[in-house]
């Protein structure tokens with residue numbers, strides 16, 4: 260009988276449970292055995308697992324996190340790690356390994372593939388949306404929704420005090436969350452990798468100061484800066500200090516942090532995770548391997564793991580241009 264193993268790895272993402280559920284249901288429908296390894300790749304290295312049936316995935320799709328737990332497993336990056344993982348897969352006579360995670364997790368999957376005859380299939384599960392070959396990753400929609408609601412709340416108090424707010428959002432080294440959230444909340448400024456050179460922030464700081472001063476002179480309202488994490492040297496506190504030192508501008512800092520990773524998955528993520536999970540089991544049946552299942556437009560398709568990891572996944576250039584040229588036009592036109 261065909262035997263499938265599942266694990267979740269890297270930063271957890273809302274919708275991972277919905278993906279696990281879909282895989283388990285489809286596996287049982289096809290009369291495949293299914294087991295889950297715990298704590299990312301640690302579960303393979305430590306042989307920590309359980310059988311998964313319908314009962315184990317009842318009432319899980321509405322919850323964030325992952326019932327299989329997740330982890331960042333350093334040992335997988337050592338030469339012995341993938342070989343040890345393969346030993347466990349062989350011991351359990353696994354035919355196909357499905358990993359739900361981000362680009363690092365897929366690197367781990369490629370390393371396993373180099374030593375193993377079984378099928379390896381990835382499902383894009385990360386809030387960062389930084390995998391190529393899929394419009395969205397599982398968890399991204401929820402993270403954007405959560406951060407949007409949080410900034411809407413910040414906006415109320417910012418308006419009341421006519422305050423400048425610097426709100427840091429996640430994304431590791433990609434600006435998908437920053438741009439989606441910045442545009443969805445009507446942020447006066449979005450500072451991200453796509454529109455800001457972190458090696459030379461002076462020009463950006465001058466433009467920002469000018470925008471804030473125009474806003475304060477003509478509008479007397481709040482000014483929200485959405486800042487991508489890992490962008491500004493010294494982080495949001497350094498930016499706050501520079502605004503104060505250079506232009507006497509007071510600001511408040513809010514780091515949204517892991518709030519963006521938790522919570523009940525948005526319907527979009529539940530549906531995406533379900534579709535991708537079902538298709539992953541179809542891929543097992545069809546003997547497809549070395550792939551991530553992606554969705555572009557309405558079509559599901561196979562993306563080579565190397566492409567998903569290495570190809571660029573840029574933020575839509577029209578959005579970056581609109582933010583720069585149109586949506587902040589008022590603030591730029593009144594340049595002193």
Ligand SMILES: Nc1ncnc2c1ncn2[C@@H]1O[C@H](COP(=O)(O)OP(=O)(O)OP(=O)(O)O)[C@@H](O)[C@H]1O
Pocket residue numbers: 268269270271299300330331332333334335336360361362363364365366367368370384385386387431
């Ligand atoms: N080059 C590699 N070789 C083998 N395994 C790797 C490699 N890179 C990462 N991994 C494994 O994948 C795990 C998850 O990777 P990482 O921490 O980069 O998160 P991710 O999957 O990219 O997800 P996210 O970006 O959402 O946190 C690592 O902890 C490690 O176990």
Ligand SMILES: O=P(O)(O)OC[C@H]1O[C@](O)(CO)[C@@H](O)[C@@H]1O
Pocket residue numbers: 270361385386387429430431488520
């Ligand atoms: O939870 P950790 O290990 O601090 O990782 C945080 C990172 O994980 C993510 O949430 C997902 O990759 C990133 O946005 C963030 O940079």
